[in-house]
Amino acid sequence: MTTLTDRDLEKAPIASPVTMAGALNRALADALREDSSVLVFGEDVGTLGGVFRVTDGLAATFGEQRVFDTPLAEAGIVGTAIGMAMNGLRPVVEMQFDAFAYPAFEQVTSHLAKLRNRTKGRVALPIVIRIPYGGGIGGVEHHCDSSEAYYTHTAGLRVVTPGTPADAYALLRQAIECPDPVIFLEPKRRYWSKETTTLQHTAATLDRAVVRRPGSEVTLISYGGALGTALEAADAAAEEGRSVEVIDLRSLSPFDDETVAASVRRTGRAIVVHEASRFCGYGAEVAARLSEQCFYYLEAPILRVTGFDIPYPPPNLEEHHLPSIDRILDAIDRLQWQDSSGTVKADG
Amino acid sequence: MTTLTDRDLEKAPIASPVTMAGALNRALADALREDSSVLVFGEDVGTLGGVFRVTDGLAATFGEQRVFDTPLAEAGIVGTAIGMAMNGLRPVVEMQFDAFAYPAFEQVTSHLAKLRNRTKGRVALPIVIRIPYGGGIGGVEHHCDSSEAYYTHTAGLRVVTPGTPADAYALLRQAIECPDPVIFLEPKRRYWSKETTTLQHTAATLDRAVVRRPGSEVTLISYGGALGTALEAADAAAEEGRSVEVIDLRSLSPFDDETVAASVRRTGRAIVVHEASRFCGYGAEVAARLSEQCFYYLEAPILRVTGFDIPYPPPNLEEHHLPSIDRILDAIDRLQWQDSSGTVKADG
Amino acid sequence: MVTLAPAAPTSTNPQRFLPTETPLALLDAGGHVVADAGLVMPSDDILLALHRKIVLGRRFDSQATALTKQGRLAVYPSARGQEAGEIGAVVALRPQDWLFPTYRDSMAVVARGVDPVEVLALLRGDWHCGYDPYGYRVAPQCTPLATNALHAVGLAHAARIKGEDTVALVMLGDGATSEGDTHEALNFAAVWKSPVVFFVQNNGYAISVPLSKQSAAPSLAHKGVGYGMPSMLIDGNDPAAVYAAVAQAVAAAAAGEGPTLIEAITYRIEAHTNADDATRYRDRGEVESWLARDPLTRLRQHLTGRGLLDEAAIAALDAEAETEAAALRQRMNVDTVQDPAELFRYVYAEQTPALGQQQQELARELAESEDQ
Amino acid sequence: MVTLAPAAPTSTNPQRFLPTETPLALLDAGGHVVADAGLVMPSDDILLALHRKIVLGRRFDSQATALTKQGRLAVYPSARGQEAGEIGAVVALRPQDWLFPTYRDSMAVVARGVDPVEVLALLRGDWHCGYDPYGYRVAPQCTPLATNALHAVGLAHAARIKGEDTVALVMLGDGATSEGDTHEALNFAAVWKSPVVFFVQNNGYAISVPLSKQSAAPSLAHKGVGYGMPSMLIDGNDPAAVYAAVAQAVAAAAAGEGPTLIEAITYRIEAHTNADDATRYRDRGEVESWLARDPLTRLRQHLTGRGLLDEAAIAALDAEAETEAAALRQRMNVDTVQDPAELFRYVYAEQTPALGQQQQELARELAESEDQ
Numbered sequence A, B: 001m002t003t004l005t006d007r008d009l010e011k012a013p014i015a016s017p018v019t020m021a022g023a024l025n026r027a028l029a030d031a032l033r034e035d036s037s038v039l040v041f042g043e044d045v046g047t048l049g050g051v052f053r054v055t056d057g058l059a060a061t062f063g064e065q066r067v068f069d070t071p072l073a074e075a076g077i078v079g080t081a082i083g084m085a086m087n088g089l090r091p092v093v094e095m096q097f098d099a100f101a102y103p104a105f106e107q108v109t110s111h112l113a114k115l116r117n118r119t120k121g122r123v124a125l126p127i128v129i130r131i132p133y134g135g136g137i138g139g140v141e142h143h144c145d146s147s148e149a150y151y152t153h154t155a156g157l158r159v160v161t162p163g164t165p166a167d168a169y170a171l172l173r174q175a176i177e178c179p180d181p182v183i184f185l186e187p188k189r190r191y192w193s194k195e196t197t198t199l200q201h202t203a204a205t206l207d208r209a210v211v212r213r214p215g216s217e218v219t220l221i222s223y224g225g226a227l228g229t230a231l232e233a234a235d236a237a238a239e240e241g242r243s244v245e246v247i248d249l250r251s252l253s254p255f256d257d258e259t260v261a262a263s264v265r266r267t268g269r270a271i272v273v274h275e276a277s278r279f280c281g282y283g284a285e286v287a288a289r290l291s292e293q294c295f296y297y298l299e300a301p302i303l304r305v306t307g308f309d310i311p312y313p314p315p316n317l318e319e320h321h322l323p324s325i326d327r328i329l330d331a332i333d334r335l336q337w338q339d340s341s342g343t344v345k346a347d348g
Numbered sequence C, D: 001m002v003t004l005a006p007a008a009p010t011s012t013n014p015q016r017f018l019p020t021e022t023p024l025a026l027l028d029a030g031g032h033v034v035a036d037a038g039l040v041m042p043s044d045d046i047l048l049a050l051h052r053k054i055v056l057g058r059r060f061d062s063q064a065t066a067l068t069k070q071g072r073l074a075v076y077p078s079a080r081g082q083e084a085g086e087i088g089a090v091v092a093l094r095p096q097d098w099l100f101p102t103y104r105d106s107m108a109v110v111a112r113g114v115d116p117v118e119v120l121a122l123l124r125g126d127w128h129c130g131y132d133p134y135g136y137r138v139a140p141q142c143t144p145l146a147t148n149a150l151h152a153v154g155l156a157h158a159a160r161i162k163g164e165d166t167v168a169l170v171m172l173g174d175g176a177t178s179e180g181d182t183h184e185a186l187n188f189a190a191v192w193k194s195p196v197v198f199f200v201q202n203n204g205y206a207i208s209v210p211l212s213k214q215s216a217a218p219s220l221a222h223k224g225v226g227y228g229m230p231s232m233l234i235d236g237n238d239p240a241a242v243y244a245a246v247a248q249a250v251a252a253a254a255a256g257e258g259p260t261l262i263e264a265i266t267y268r269i270e271a272h273t274n275a276d277d278a279t280r281y282r283d284r285g286e287v288e289s290w291l292a293r294d295p296l297t298r299l300r301q302h303l304t305g306r307g308l309l310d311e312a313a314i315a316a317l318d319a320e321a322e323t324e325a326a327a328l329r330q331r332m333n334v335d336t337v338q339d340p341a342e343l344f345r346y347v348y349a350e351q352t353p354a355l356g357q358q359q360q361e362l363a364r365e366l367a368e369s370e371d372q
């Protein structure tokens, strides 16, 4: 079904400033153009172009058959996407906000994740569910959930979240081409952060983490909305003479053990940083598996800097909930550093 | 609203054999009798007495106003329970099987868990959602999910699972009296296991773990359906001269750090045993928090013996998925035991 | 306690559940009384009360929109144009009844008597719900669409079980009717014969999505028959009709006749929220045509025509509305300070040790950062 | 590709969406032709095909129940008594159409041509779905209620987008109509005018819960008008009526007229599954009264009455059914061995390293335990 047009030729690799929302929009446009089996649908994604404008202009360019608004029903969106994929299409659907994907939970968990396995590989569901997620934008309740752990615990789903515009483009392109269902979590507070880059289909690899910043003494493992904070914390730590490596997981499921474990074995110290609540949050898996894989290399317990175990706070209190640079620096300080006299500095 | 009848006096504390299903039935009956605000409803819980007969006879005894069948809609059941609780009742609702609670996920996550917090404590939701969960009964797909991690990651919910008939009774009584919403997970493969015991309201404490079997060299941390396997494994290990402590968590959220960390600090080795898939499963939290809390006491990494990261298998393959005695014993062997010469025995 | 046998399905006369084919109205766009309206005209006192609350409600609404421009509110979804529905439905409720509003229905919540500053706590970003639901019998404004419909049914069913004379009214948008929860709520209510009024404000859009992409039904009120529930289709810009329909449904519910589905045809004059750009999906002309059907103008013309209202009374009322708006502005123009400890206080009835620890961690952090 | 504008809502004549008040039938309980049935009587060939497939289907069904007693099946939900629906609907489908069955509909899946042993893989516990959905255009039998309705709509909508002449028929129970997914599916299909047939077998119970606790509607088919969808209420024990109604709905869908909702009134003669005890919630008398409305007897009386069928033909057919049942018994009477490696093979298109490792762990374990 792939039909290349000469508009592809326009994509000269000249670096230019692009936002994550813009990169995602480009990824959708390019996928729609290159593969006529790709469809984009959901609530307000057609005429309006999505409440975050990620689908801006797509309905006008590709027509109402390919980019369209559905009735307001999330189970309906995911359930019909499943049927469409069974019939050879590649739906890319949007859930308007994190908490509004919950009505689709049964369709995601009991069907989307399982149909390939159920049919011994006969029925593939190449579906991408795009979910703007996380906080940091002053949104009211139900608009700021970090819901990744619900999906990562569900076997059969891939869960991906980009941290930069370039990755957003490459990962979304690959997610759309992927024969597995992909939960594509878009950190909404990064939608408008710009990067000067060339958008390339091949730049990132769907299930591989990336070292965003090399370092030798501590590994910060992060993703999505918290990644920027982790990078800033690493910069701040560097000023205090601490060499911090920052890993952007990108693929939350499957987990890239190779890249991450290698880093943690090298540094001997690790902190997971994410916005979601701590208890049974994604960081628990990261800490548990690395504690097991890197047990003999660890100088200190793996710490988690995360949101608290509370419902997402109202806008005027969210700054306290979100992992901050200071909170990450504090955690780094608690990693059992020895001073020259050999005594442990932190109160641990 | 509490009305005690003289039938209470009949409850003489004479130990007698009781199944977990029977204990749960008694708990419901006693709660209905003692508190006229308690209601029991769901699919087939009335006339039929539930597909597992946990509500057997309750409709006949307490009438259709208090014990009744609803239309077949799980969001409807939880959503109306929320409204009833807002109006002073104490609904105890049943989701027929684990995977059939997913349609209610939005009501559970966005309302049940959050309404107290949303209203600064003004609106309490003393609701119990009973969910028969887990495998081991030869059930077909969607009837065997271990879905605890979805709930334990959700702040505002209590998540409880009994391992024995006596606990089933006491925990359900307390769950019904608890002012917080409680997800009450019933390990369906333990429904018919008998215990000779007296059912007492006060025996277990809703948020405390219990040491089911004392030991000094390894701590097995388990709950629900896998608990029995963990206990059998401990017995088998004892025959090989290994002293294994077994903790029954009972309350998955909140987590009883005190009891568990004390044990792990004492033994220096721990294994979490559960049926659910490993990746981002409940055991991840247990391993992560204990690795942090007990870092300096650990002789070996905390291991997880769990289901694989796959959809629940068909009946004829489920034995391979479920944690077995052998798999637990294997894990114990991998816990970096030193032989007398001081070298590590395991292949680690 | 009453006996609660589920309603037996009846195969007799499904027509009685059907709405009319055109919306019922008591007052036409010019404020003239419609003949044979099929609804009971409210008393003059009620009409005057509706007028008064609409004036105050509209002023509240425009003040709230203005507060977003001053950065005092994070966001505000205006109900301008929908005043007949917002006010008419609330005025028809009795004190013992409950209201289950959505994010759109701040005006209705204010009309029910909740302090506007408490109402706006949500949109100011201070807390998720700023008022005591029990104080006003108003549930927290609900964002996850259609979920509140089930809460209303549950509360009403509990009232019946307890023998209380309470009706629950739930507000829904046209978009929300597509959600599974709406279906389940209608069905539970019909089977249980719960005292519930489902009040759907069909304002033509769900954000940008027009009704034609939401439903192919003759009307949303035609859903009622599929549950065995009487349904009404009304002119949602006619305050008298809204009041009359809701009052009738409340009375039926209170009399044990079960739930009613009401679809009120109306229009959202402003964008979905101040953050939305409605020009992307609808013409100015469409908005103009609905301005000509303004609920306040209509009611005012009727009342002045009948001599129940004069320029002086209107001027006095407008002045009162301005005073209230000014007071609101002033009260909203202070910087509020939220105590971060509140984050940990209401998650459970009793704080868990882990939450206590997290609260302390945060307190320590804040103390440290103050030290610096 | 065709243009897919959503159907404009029409306010004209909602009556055309309503079902009849009594179920349409072509043959009465005695097998006599009903006058002015409002349905087209199928050809004699079709009637004979229905008869044949019902005999074979019923024998398959009773064989499957017998296999549970022998421990060869974990569980089996019988469709005995519902043969008119199970078979009539499937025979009305064209080869290019799709069937979306539930756990109850093994008989329908077999009638569609799927090898019964492959069908029973699920209930034997070998694998979740034993057949290739694409080989037969039959989706896996669906357990989570009503979820399959959305899949059917999606598949049908995709067919329209691709310009394929494919209709999707989804089977639902009366209980499943209460789920939100049914509502969403009906609505999406109506708005999109998707070529879907919603075939609801109202067998009076959802496990133990009778229809009166499930719905207060005049009929479940009365839900159609609330979506702008034509609806039919039919006698679900009349194979001719089921065939005629479904064939008509399939033809309409194929002609671009959109979806139809069909409610077929029938009865489940056996318990919910072999594990269920139906005496707990219904009288033997009720079952007896439905036995008197048996779909096979009815069709057979009609065919023999018209001389289209005689004792010899019936005996031959019964013998054929016995042979098939014996073959099935034999094929099911072997112990199957599942390869545990399969558990890890189909979770993702390409196995992840972590799953590869888990597969190896299990293999090592199994090898060790064999060693012992």
Ligand SMILES: Cc1ncc(C[n+]2csc(CCOP(=O)(O)OP(=O)(O)O)c2C)c(N)n1
Binding pocket: A043, A072, A096, A100, A103, C104, C143, C144, C145, C172, C173, C174, C175, C176, C177, C203, C205, C206, C207, C268, C272
């Ligand atoms: C379950 C859910 N899905 C999506 C949203 C996002 N959302 C908020 S308002 C809205 C449109 C609602 O339209 P309608 O029900 O007609 O109400 P109106 O805004 O017109 O009053 C949407 C899609 C939500 N709040 N909840």
Ligand SMILES: Cc1ncc(C[n+]2csc(CCOP(=O)(O)OP(=O)(O)O)c2C)c(N)n1
Binding pocket: B043, B072, B096, B100, B103, D104, D143, D144, D145, D172, D173, D174, D175, D176, D177, D203, D205, D206, D207, D268, D272
């Ligand atoms: C979402 C969901 N909830 C609950 C169940 C458990 N369950 C299986 S069959 C059944 C009754 C279904 O009744 P109906 O739809 O009338 O179909 P029938 O069994 O009569 O064919 C129930 C409650 C389920 N399979 N899926």
Ligand SMILES: [Mg+2]
Binding pocket: C173, C174, C175, C201, C202, C203, C204, C205, C206, C207
């Ligand atoms: Mg609307």
Ligand SMILES: [Mg+2]
Binding pocket: D173, D174, D175, D201, D202, D203, D204, D205, D206, D207
């Ligand atoms: Mg049924």
